[in-house]
Amino acid sequence: MRFGTTRRKFIFGSASAAALAAVKSPAAFAADKGQPESLLRDADEVIDFRNWGSNPPEIIGAHRFLDLHPDVAVQWNNVSFAKYRDALTAEFVGGSKLDSMTIPETELSGWADAGFLAPVDEMPGYEAVAANAVPAAIEAGKGLDGRAYGIPYTMDPFGYVYNRRMLNDAGFGSPPKNLDEIRAQMQAIKKAGINEFPLHLGLKQAPGQMWSIWCFVFGSGGRMFDEENQPLFDGKDDTLSNVLEWYVAAINDWKIVGPDDFGKNWGDGRNDIKQGHVAGGCLARWALRFANVDADSSVRGEVFLGKMPGLERDDVSTVGAFHQIGIAANAQLPEPAWQFIHHISGPEASGSYQTHRERSIAFGGRAAYLPALEHADYVEMVKETNNGETENYNTISEMVRQKEAVKTYWYPEWEAFWMQQVQDALTKKVSVKDALSASAERARRLAKE
């Protein structure tokens, strides 16, 4: 029996299949309403939009926008978050004609200062948007000139996330209220053989990491920079120094932090708590969905959210990430672009915040607007992801703050240097005091450049 074919038939067959695929593919994509390609259609106005990710609620929400605006289409382009800043900066510098985009919190002020972004605070309906947003999220959308260049897209407050079963097994009934209690609990967990390195600190040198340090500094009521973005941590405010001294002991003496923590970012911590590899750490609160709801979690129902322990108390403050969505300064279609972002991450024409809410729920809770946070569906999601305990979730929303100095153009460079110094201090290559002096000096020098 011969299964072969002739060369002519093979070439003809392949060419026919390729031609068919080429003709059918756009239609196939267009048919799937969860795909960004489905938002393109013949229209008078095409909004050019950039995003670092997309998920079905967001895309479906965009379809509702198209239904309301029959003459508009959306060219939705996704760029991975790792490349997003470089790609967008290249587009801005190159004069690309994009209309609107999501904006990482670390870039908003720099992009605004560089003239890449258009202010949105005079757009119709902005005041209503601002009135309904969590205040810190609205503040995060402002540039150094005080004008708003974005509206809230996500809000991710950090809390102290812990595995209650491990804590109970070690003899503790409640989460830690300060760093001393963290030490005691983690040492007990280690001693009981429950976990060799139970605490996640996430000390990887990478842009926007080392969140735990900000968590504990804010949790202790401390500050790292003043309103003028001048460093306070080399003399005027000892909180960072005290927190880092505690870290030095946690890593080198008590050994409650794993030796691989220098290579872990907060996302690794989220996975580690989900797999039961650590008992606690500072994580964005939407991490609880991964641990308590995801089918492949090893610790479903065991992980809870606590307030942020400081050097003394746990009811002071915490840090959060606040990404925004905005309009390009050279947008071809500023008005439709505003209507679009107002729909994707604002009240929408109906005032329902539906797309923002649905996206936030899909992620596990990243809402930045009070109507979304208070909506019954969202509250239900919080109950599910937090094992029925919602008090701390709500408290954290009220006490969250953005990182300091993050709006300066020099923040990324300072942060990279500071992270090096922190790691050097934690490995005892230099003292904490010297590391902080060098970091403060670098901040002052960069600010002058």
Next chain:
Amino acid sequence: MTSVDNVALGHDAIDREQTRERRESFSAFALNSPAIIWLVFMAVIPIGWSFWTSLHSMNLRRPHRTQFIGLDNYFELLHAPEFLNAIQVTAVFAAGTIAFSLLIGLLLALLLNEEFPGRSLVRALTLVPWAMPPVVVGLVWSWIYDGRFGLLNAIFKSFGIIRESRAWALDPDFAMASLITAQVWHQVPFVTIVFLAALQTIPDEFYEAAKVDGASRLSRFFHITLPWLSQAMLIVLITQTMEALRVFDLVFVLTGGGPGDATTVLGWLTYTRSFSFLDFGRGNSYAFVMAFMTLLLSVFYIRLLWKRGEFAR
């Protein structure tokens, strides 16, 4: 035919010859023009543009403040502690990787040059690490070095060498050694192949004559084998130096330049300066200094080895 005719004929011949040469020359250029144009657009102009950028203060986070500053970026980096540290770290990394790659590659080549059963299979297996992309090499070694589940910890613990796990690539005492080990593992196959190829060209008569003269095995190695390998050594030194100076992938995956700045090599510093801080002015000056250093070292190697061994014959 008069002498005047002869002269005219001579001029004609010269003219024809010159015309032919011009035509040939034109044809050669015409035929090579696609490659030349490609090179100009893909290499010459970008390199020139890159150098021009290095003469500017240019940070894409503040594009409206771009200005020409001449060689200031180059003068500044000579006083920048992070740059001087990166030079030092790169030198240690380069010295370590070149020395170990050379030594292990040579020993392996000598072994694979001998007759033994299964030699072909061993030769093929030796090449495997070289066939892997550097990022994959980094990922493989990151699991070997992992602080919780790593193979290295498991082996050392089973032999009682260590009691507590270490994250080898993130430990200030072992990060550089970890990086060097991974790079050597990746580069040794190439070194081995180059040496092996050179070893196979050494005529047997040399060894036989040396044996007749009573030369010991060591003496034969130092007076026949090693000089004969000079050309191969030159190739290995130049390529390995380039590999070591421009290393980036392994650092990116394994250490991220840390802990602290313990593994911040020049390639990594250039990357962070250019793509994390978007400081393209300084980033480009770093890249040019790196290229210049590679060039200097290559010239040094060539002067050292060019007239030795095979070239000297």
